[in-house]
Amino acid sequence: MQKIQPRFNLSQLIALLLLLGGSAIVLVPLLWTISTSLKTPAEVFGSAFWPTKWQWSNYADAVTAIPFFKFLGNTLIILIPVMIGTVFTSAISAYGFARFNFRGKRTLFLVLLATMMLPSQVTLIPTFLLFKQVGLTNSFLPLVLPAFFGQNAFNIFLVRQFMRGIPRELDESAYVDGANRWQIFTRIMMPLSKAPLVAVSIFTFMGVWNDFQGPLIYLNSNEKYTLALGLSMFKGLYNVEWNMLMAATILIMLPALILFFIAQKYFIEGISISSAVKG
Incomplete structure (x- = not known):
């Protein structure tokens, strides 16, 4: 039995790319917020997106500050x-x-x-x-x-x-x-x-x-x-x-x-x- 090849749908591909782009626009600021919350003050405006050492103590300090x-x-x-x-x-x-x-x-x-x-x-x-x-x-x-x-x-x-x-x-x-x-x-x-x-x-x-x-x-x-x-x-x-x-x-x-x-x-x-x- 001959297999039916899926047809290429350009509109679905465009919709998928738009959804991925929209998700990236939303997720990048959220990821930056998470990474910044785990950095030291000196690393906040550094070139690295993620901290070299994750400072989980920032959460406890934020609650007590x-x-x-x-x-x-x-x-x-x-x-x-x-x-x-x-x-x-x-x-x-x-x-x-x-x-x-x-x-x-x-x-x-x-x-x-x-x-x-x-x-x-x-x-x-x-x-x-x-x-x-x-x-x-x-x-x-x-x-x-x-x-x-x-x-x-x-x-x-x-x-x-x-x-x-x-x-x-x-x-x-x-x-x-x-x-x-x-x-x-x-x-x-x-x-x-x-x-x-x-x-x-x-x-x-x-x-x-x-x-x-x-x-x-x-x-x-x-x-x-x-x-x-x-x-x-x-x-x-x-x-x-x-x-x-x-x-x-x-x-x-x-x-x-x-x-x-x-x-x-x-x-x-x-x-x-x-x-x-x-x-």
């Missing part, structure tokens, strides 16, 4: 309530837009979508002045409170689009069994919307964990710094401790990487949902 665990606790104080508030308000707002009919619903939804077109820098100064007038600056509240009022319109839009695809027959069956609106929301809509809600949780985690601008604007005391803001303490007036800065950066990246590998199924599904929504 700054109040690392204090900053970690501050980050979690912000992160946990923000995730809870974002998921709850996104779900309940999306449920209202997906299942309720009321006057002005379309206009209100268009206003919600319009807020997605405003860069955060546009509302930064008015929001800061508002929190300053009520005396909430230099506290975690300005970073937490907006999450309980539907701060991210895209999350609401994402979950709402998913909920619209859930058959209304489930609601009607629950009504027949005596369930009210709240029971339908908590016992039917929330469990069925697990994929977009987990995706919203991951997006929120990434945003808060890596947020530098928010803590920089609202937090003035070093004791209240988050991990992202604490990295700036490695930068002195005349020099930067690049090896320990990169070591601390790797340590801060690890939780996000671990979370991605644990929940990558929902993350990829959330990306596909968001791509379909944008399309």
Whole structure:
């Protein structure tokens, strides 16, 4: 039997080369960060990409050079309530837009979508002045409170689009069994919307964990710094401790990487949902 020779596909080869090039663009800075975190200060700007002797002690020095665990606790104080508030308000707002009919619903939804077109820098100064007038600056509240009022319109839009695809027959069956609106929301809509809600949780985690601008604007005391803001303490007036800065950066990246590998199924599904929504 004659073997069928695989046909040369130029488009697949080009796609493969583009993917390899994109991977290299992403991986080279990451590898440089890892190699720098293992170098001595004298080797940081040397010609060798990898250190001659790997300095694993840089990681321990990076943790002790700054109040690392204090900053970690501050980050979690912000992160946990923000995730809870974002998921709850996104779900309940999306449920209202997906299942309720009321006057002005379309206009209100268009206003919600319009807020997605405003860069955060546009509302930064008015929001800061508002929190300053009520005396909430230099506290975690300005970073937490907006999450309980539907701060991210895209999350609401994402979950709402998913909920619209859930058959209304489930609601009607629950009504027949005596369930009210709240029971339908908590016992039917929330469990069925697990994929977009987990995706919203991951997006929120990434945003808060890596947020530098928010803590920089609202937090003035070093004791209240988050991990992202604490990295700036490695930068002195005349020099930067690049090896320990990169070591601390790797340590801060690890939780996000671990979370991605644990929940990558929902993350990829959330990306596909968001791509379909944008399309």
